[in-house]
Amino acid sequence: xxxxxxxxxxxxxxxxxxxxxxxxxxxxxxxxxxxxxxxxxxxxxxxxxxxxxxxxxxxxxxxxxxxxxxxxxxxxxxxxxxxxxxxxxxxxxxxxxxxxxxxxxxxxxxxxxxxxxxxxxxxxxxxxxxxxxxxxxxxxxxxxxxxxxxxxxxxxxxxxxxxxxxxxxxxxxxxxxxxxxxxxxxxxxxxxxxxxxxxxxxxxxxxxxxxxxxxxxxxxxxxxxxxxxxxxxxxxxxxxxxxxxxxxxxxxxxxxxxxxxxxxxxxxxxxxxxxxxxxxxxxxxxxxxxxxxxxxxxxxxxxxxxxxxxxxxxxxxxxxxxxxxxxxxxxxxxxxxxxxxxxxxxxxxxxx
Numbered sequence: 001x002x003x004x005x006x007x008x009x010x011x012x013x014x015x016x017x018x019x020x021x022x023x024x025x026x027x028x029x030x031x032x033x034x035x036x037x038x039x040x041x042x043x044x045x046x047x048x049x050x051x052x053x054x055x056x057x058x059x060x061x062x063x064x065x066x067x068x069x070x071x072x073x074x075x076x077x078x079x080x081x082x083x084x085x086x087x088x089x090x091x092x093x094x095x096x097x098x099x100x101x102x103x104x105x106x107x108x109x110x111x112x113x114x115x116x117x118x119x120x121x122x123x124x125x126x127x128x129x130x131x132x133x134x135x136x137x138x139x140x141x142x143x144x145x146x147x148x149x150x151x152x153x154x155x156x157x158x159x160x161x162x163x164x165x166x167x168x169x170x171x172x173x174x175x176x177x178x179x180x181x182x183x184x185x186x187x188x189x190x191x192x193x194x195x196x197x198x199x200x201x202x203x204x205x206x207x208x209x210x211x212x213x214x215x216x217x218x219x220x221x222x223x224x225x226x227x228x229x230x231x232x233x234x235x236x237x238x239x240x241x242x243x244x245x246x247x248x249x250x251x252x253x254x255x256x257x258x259x260x261x262x263x264x265x266x267x268x269x270x271x272x273x274x275x276x277x278x279x280x281x282x283x284x285x286x287x288x289x290x291x292x293x294x295x296x297x298x299x300x301x302x303x304x305x306x307x308x309x310x311x312x313x314x315x316x317x318x319x320x321x322x323x324x325x326x327x328x329x330x331x332x333x334x335x336x337x338x339x340x341x342x343x344x345x346x347x348x349x350x351x352x
Contacts, residue, residue, distance in 0.1 A: 015047045017060035023048060025069035032064050081113045083126030089114060091135040096171050098130050136175050144176045146189035152177060154198035161193050210242045212255030218243060220264035227259050276308050278321030284309060286330040293325055 014020065023045075029035050039050040049055040052067055061067070080086065089111075095101050105116040115121040118133055127133070143149060152174075158164050168179040178184040181196055190196070209215065222238075224230050234245040244250040247262055256262070275281060284306075290296050300311040310316035313328055326332025 013047050014049055014055060017056045020048050020052065020056070021060070021067055021069075024052075024067060027068075029068050030070055031068070035064070035068060079113065080115050080121055083122045086114050086118070086122075087126070087133060090118075090133060094175065095134050096136065096173060096175060097134070097169070099169070100171055101130075101134060143178050143184055146185045149177055149181065149185070150189070150196055153181070153196050156197075158197050159199060160197070164193070164197065208242060209244050209250055212251045215243050215247070215251075216255070216262055216264075219262060224263045225265060226263070230259070230263060274308065275310050275316055278317045281309050281313065281317070282321070282328060285313075285328060290329050291331065292329075296325070296329060 015023070024035075027038065029038060038044060044050065053061055053064070081089070090101075093104065095104060104110060105114075110116065119127055119130075130136075144152070153164075156167065158167060167173065173179065182190055182193075193199075210218070218240075219230075222233065224233055233239060239245065248256055248259075259265075276284070285296075288299065290299060299305060305311065314322055314325075316322075322328070324332060
């Protein structure tokens with residue numbers, strides 16, 4: 001030992017490295033943070049340096065783990081097992097996912113030469129992915145056959161893809177059930193998430209609907225009266241998946257005519273209605289003997305009104321015969337510029 005080095009260790013009368021380390025071991029300090037607190041306290045003897053890594057650098061210093069006696073080696077000084085050896089150890093653990101790995105890696109069961117952060121340690125030295133590290137990645141023969149895996153998925157009673165995505169992140173997913181079955185079982189039986197989960201839901205773009213004529217005949221049997229009733233029924237469990245909820249869009253150009261035709265009520269939208277001529281319609285209405293506008297309104301809303309008699313004759317026959325409600329009902333009388341309407345209760349005079 002040179003005189004310069006000897007003077008450096010003796011000028012403060014430090015204990016020798018081995019004696020000082022043996023003393024520190026007796027303290028049972030667990031890490032450098034605890035050492036820093038203790039080193040600043042009055043408990044530290046004056047011949048034990050507060051900066052041992054500096055003063056014992058050339059006289060035996062190895063690491064803080066060696067100094068404190070906990071055997072811990074700083075990450076930058078750690079010598080890990082080769083990637084292949086470490087991965088083999090991890091494969092034997094049969095951990096299901098990253099969550100299980102994080103839990104295990106924080107326990108005392110993890111050897112110091114197996115890194116807690118394998119992507120950082122083995123980057124460029126063999127690291128591929130977490131699936132490869134944990135042996136959960138998609139490799140031939142690793143997953144159940146499609147039919148077996150689908151049967152298992154059915155037992156979960158999950159309602160949709162959102163619930164599936166939550167479930168696969170839990171520790172309940174077996175290693176032989178893929179997180180991405182659509183990719184794994186493509187061309188091996190995959191038909192969609194409804195088939196996989198057992199909900200039988202089929203994405204709109206993948207649906208095969210019944211031909212228009214067959215679908216319409218099926219709908220007629222339910223006796224739905226209008227679009228509102230259809231909307232309620234279409235959302236119920238009674239509607240088969242091959243009967244579209246939105247038939248105008250699905251059957252546009254393939255048979256669709258109107259809601260009346262679809263439901264079997266033969267009701268035609270007003271803009272598409274072909275009414276009787278004004279004279280024929282008025283003759284029919286006159287035969288009813290309605291006495292007032294109120295009676296007309298009630299009758300026009302009833303099922304007794306034929307579809308080719310308009311509920312709003314003023315608009316339907318504007319410029320093609322319409323003159324007034326009195327003329328339409330046959331109650332018109334002219335008296336000095338007024339039109340007289342008589343009903344069962346009173347005479348009402350309405351200005352022309």
